[in-house]
Amino acid sequence: MRATEEKDKGMIFNIQRFSIHDGPGIRTTVFMKGCPLKCLWCSNPESQDFFPNLMVRDINCRGCGACVVSCPEGAIAFDREGGRRLDWSKCNHCLRCVDSCIYHSLNACGRYMTVMEVVEEILKDEDFYRNSGGGMTVSGGEALWQYRFVADLLEACKQMGLHTALDTSGYSSWEKMFHVLKHTDLVLFDIKHLDLKKHREITGVGNSLILENLTRTAQQKRIWLRMPVIQGFNDADEHILRVADLGKRIGAEKVSLLPYHEGGKSKCIQLGRKYGCPEAKTPDDEHLQRLKNLIVAAGIDVTIGN
Ligand code: SF4
Numbered sequence: 646m647r648a649t650e651e652k653d654k655g656m657i658f659n660i661q662r663f664s665i666h667d668g669p670g671i672r673t674t675v676f677m678k679g680c681p682l683k684c685l686w687c688s689n690p691e692s693q694d695f696f697p698n699l700m701v702r703d704i705n706c707r708g709c710g711a712c713v714v715s716c717p718e719g720a721i722a723f724d725r726e727g728g729r730r731l732d733w734s735k736c737n738h739c740l741r742c743v744d745s746c747i748y749h750s751l752n753a754c755g756r757y758m759t760v761m762e763v764v765e766e767i768l769k770d771e772d773f774y775r776n777s778g779g780g781m782t783v784s785g786g787e788a789l790w791q792y793r794f795v796a797d798l799l800e801a802c803k804q805m806g807l808h809t810a811l812d813t814s815g816y817s818s819w820e821k822m823f824h825v826l827k828h829t830d831l832v833l834f835d836i837k838h839l840d841l842k843k844h845r846e847i848t849g850v851g852n853s854l855i856l857e858n859l860t861r862t863a864q865q866k867r868i869w870l871r872m873p874v875i876q877g878f879n880d881a882d883e884h885i886l887r888v889a890d891l892g893k894r895i896g897a898e899k900v901s902l903l904p905y906h907e908g909g910k911s912k913c914i915q916l917g918r919k920y921g922c923p924e925a926k927t928p929d930d931e932h933l934q935r936l937k938n939l940i941v942a943a944g945i946d947v948t949i950g951n
């Protein structure tokens with residue numbers, strides 16, 4: 646397995662240009678790899694591991710066999726029907742097979758980049774940020790896991806005059822978070838569930854630290870509270886009203902409802918993993934509108950999708 650950190654570099658799994666869902670205006674979103682939460686519905690399961698890992702697209706495979714000889718663990722073989730099979734229990738994500746596959750059936754997720762390499766990418770769309778009131782957002786995974794790199798990246802972007810946003814679960818020590826917030830204009834603070842037991846069930850960790858950090862963050866930064874809406878998990882009226890009340894109490898500018906989508910399902914297949922909540926459904930527009938009305942009636946602004 647490759648090292649989880651390279652000195653002075655951050656591990657990034659995606660840089661998305663022209664994003665309109667991660668803060669105001671047109672933005673570039675930098676997705677950092679590694680997350681201490683394991684949300685059942687995660688739409689970016691490839692972000693969770695703290696190391697670059699293998700992703701497989703079976704559809705691209707031409708059966709050339711080059712990968713079989715490249716794998717030191719004997720994890721790749723062909724079955725009787727001639728289909729390439731990967732034994733995930735043997736795979737240690739060394740990624741040697743990736744270079745052997747010229748058809749991009751085997752791909753690496755996660756690459757190390759310097760702050761300046763990321764800034765260069767971000768600056769390509771500088772004019773769009775200025776004309777739309779946008780900027781850059783750091784997301785994840787959990788961006789605070791690589792807090793030193795993220796703080797340096799945000800600081801560099803601020804020095805270039807860009808608006809900066811941090812999308813976080815808030816699951817971090819306050820010291821790390823404080824370090825990053827120094828260079829952050831807006832915090833997109835994710836709320837999965839306000840009930841401690843339920844939160845642990847659906848994310849793998851409790852929410853006490855998260856709520857403590859939320860209160861402290863609100864004392865110094867602009868906040869949008871973001872809630873993924875997972876039907877049957879966190880969309881009961883009573884819970885929605887508690888989220889609205891929390892937003893009002895801490896002075897959040899708004900609540901953002903982010904409807905669940907099934908994007909994580911196919912990625913789990915590519916990662917050789919079982920999807921955490923196959924029963925989850927995308928909430929329909931009518932349901933989302935009703936939740937939106939509840940929040941508005943509670944006295945706080947709300948948007949759907951950003
Ligand atoms: S190298 Fe690529 S195309 Fe060839 S068998 Fe392996 S996965 Fe398939």
Ligand code: SF4
Nearest residue numbers: 716736737739740742
């Ligand atoms: S990443 Fe590829 S080469 Fe490395 S162990 Fe896994 S299957 Fe084998």
